[in-house]
Amino acid sequence: MSPTNQQVLLAARPTGFPNPTDFRLVEAPIPEPADGQFLVGIAYLSVDPYMRGRMNAARSYADPQKLDEVMGGGAVGKVLASRHPGFAEGEYVVGMFGWQQYALSDGRGVMQVDPRLAPISAYLGVLGMPGFTAYFGLLDVCAPRPGETVVVSGAAGAVGSTVGQIAKIHGCRVVGIAGGDDKIRWITEDLGFDAAFNYKTESPYQKLKELCPAGIDCYFDNVGGSITDAVLPLMNTSGRVSICGQISMYNLEKPETGPRLFPLVLVRTLKVQGFLVFQYASRYGEALPKLAGWLQEGKLKYRETVAEGIENAVSAFLGMLRGENIGKQLVKISDQ
């Protein structure tokens, strides 16, 4: 255990793709919990695409990340000391603890996690925010029916890989789009996607046309941009599009233009729905036992790419933005 609390701050707002110099690693004293607080020793940090948006000055759905403050983000760890009646020393918890080794919490937005159900890191992935995102974004927004064709972009990420497997569990034909042959092998050979292709070496429109002979009924979009341009013309009448992420555009210095898609939304009578997992917070309790059940039955698998040490949080984040991870990108902070 480190004697101080190492923290990563946002030092500057990135323009375009972030630089390591946009962040700063600092040391602070390990804080003491006051009445109603507890101290968490962090085991794993999550780095996620949404964090890039929060680094901009403009408010989107949440307030921007403040400069010179600890980078916000989900983390899982152990309660080391508690003066809070609801959280006991030794319990494992998940919450928005930020990019640091130790965090104080008053319990808001924090959930206890069960380390017997799954390794605690899973609560940042398949049993956490990415899992809930996949669950509600697919089942609630797309509502796929057995036999329908579901296409997922960002298919080898934490969310996309879960989406595809949930669609398989629901009897769909699933086609994944990802950026790497190793990713394609994983989602088809290990996860059971019916087909997948590497958008970096194949023409998305041509491949989708070949792999979706009955057209596309549901599209779970993590990336946007030219991949989405290729999907939309292949959508069937009354198709549903779940907009979960648009990572291809998060690092653009200027907004890009593209073909207008609303005419297709009209003639195919599509529903295109943007969503945020937080909208479903009151229903996480519905998703968790389902996801945990599928995990235990072996119907739902996951993979993690784990960087070691808080000093590697920034490079893990940048690597995730470049698509270098397979499955959930984590940063291991300690053996809590």
Next chain:
Amino acid sequence: MSPTNQQVLLAARPTGFPNPTDFRLVEAPIPEPADGQFLVGIAYLSVDPYMRGRMNAARSYADPQKLDEVMGGGAVGKVLASRHPGFAEGEYVVGMFGWQQYALSDGRGVMQVDPRLAPISAYLGVLGMPGFTAYFGLLDVCAPRPGETVVVSGAAGAVGSTVGQIAKIHGCRVVGIAGGDDKIRWITEDLGFDAAFNYKTESPYQKLKELCPAGIDCYFDNVGGSITDAVLPLMNTSGRVSICGQISMYNLEKPETGPRLFPLVLVRTLKVQGFLVFQYASRYGEALPKLAGWLQEGKLKYRETVAEGIENAVSAFLGMLRGENIGKQLVKISDQ
């Protein structure tokens, strides 16, 4: 009454904006109804934006209009002779009778209309397809709540003018976008829109920002393109967009590009839904008494732009595509 049946055929598929030479006026004998058929003497034809799409060779939601055949389209008229048990001579009917003076029908898709409830021409407008389009596209797709701000493009057309009034009836603040000062005067002074502006002389984004100080909750889109680009950034979180038409693009020779809108769909968690009124066919019976009731109470008004004679059907259609009509564009064929 003309001794023959004058008909307008599609002579060539237009490229870009249609030319009068893409159509041909011909004469045919007045047909005789066979068993199970009836003859309609047409009083009014409807010309509608959707017809432009059907003139292209590509299938969209319906099969293309066939070349050298009578232009399809809604019309209202009187049963002149009947060998069909469900339709009696002297009854008024609305159906897809096409651009001609007389039509044979077997009754499929034909409804009797009540001339005591409203002038029969209204069954091509506020009590017909455009009225149902407005009713379901607003209430079912956007589901506006009292106090919400509803923006309508193409606001002085048959659909848009009805949408705005239905939104007012439901307690919304309504802002219309149209292309002409006379249109703006009509929808604000006569129809009770809270505000409106002429997109040809004002900046849509600046005007909308000024006229929608609480943001936009619902957008009923008839036009697409740069007007929609101006609306989307002003949408509130969880806003709803009903895509009814994209007339600004129907006559483009090449698809145009524009700013990508899906990132806004994501961060504002918008629902964007394309719809066709035919999807609601089983519920027309729900809409008709509502629309007729509002009409009789004076809460719903309409206006017609009427061209005279089948020889003017093409120019009426082209004028409608150029936005020259106010309210519903009709062609009067006879005094049936």
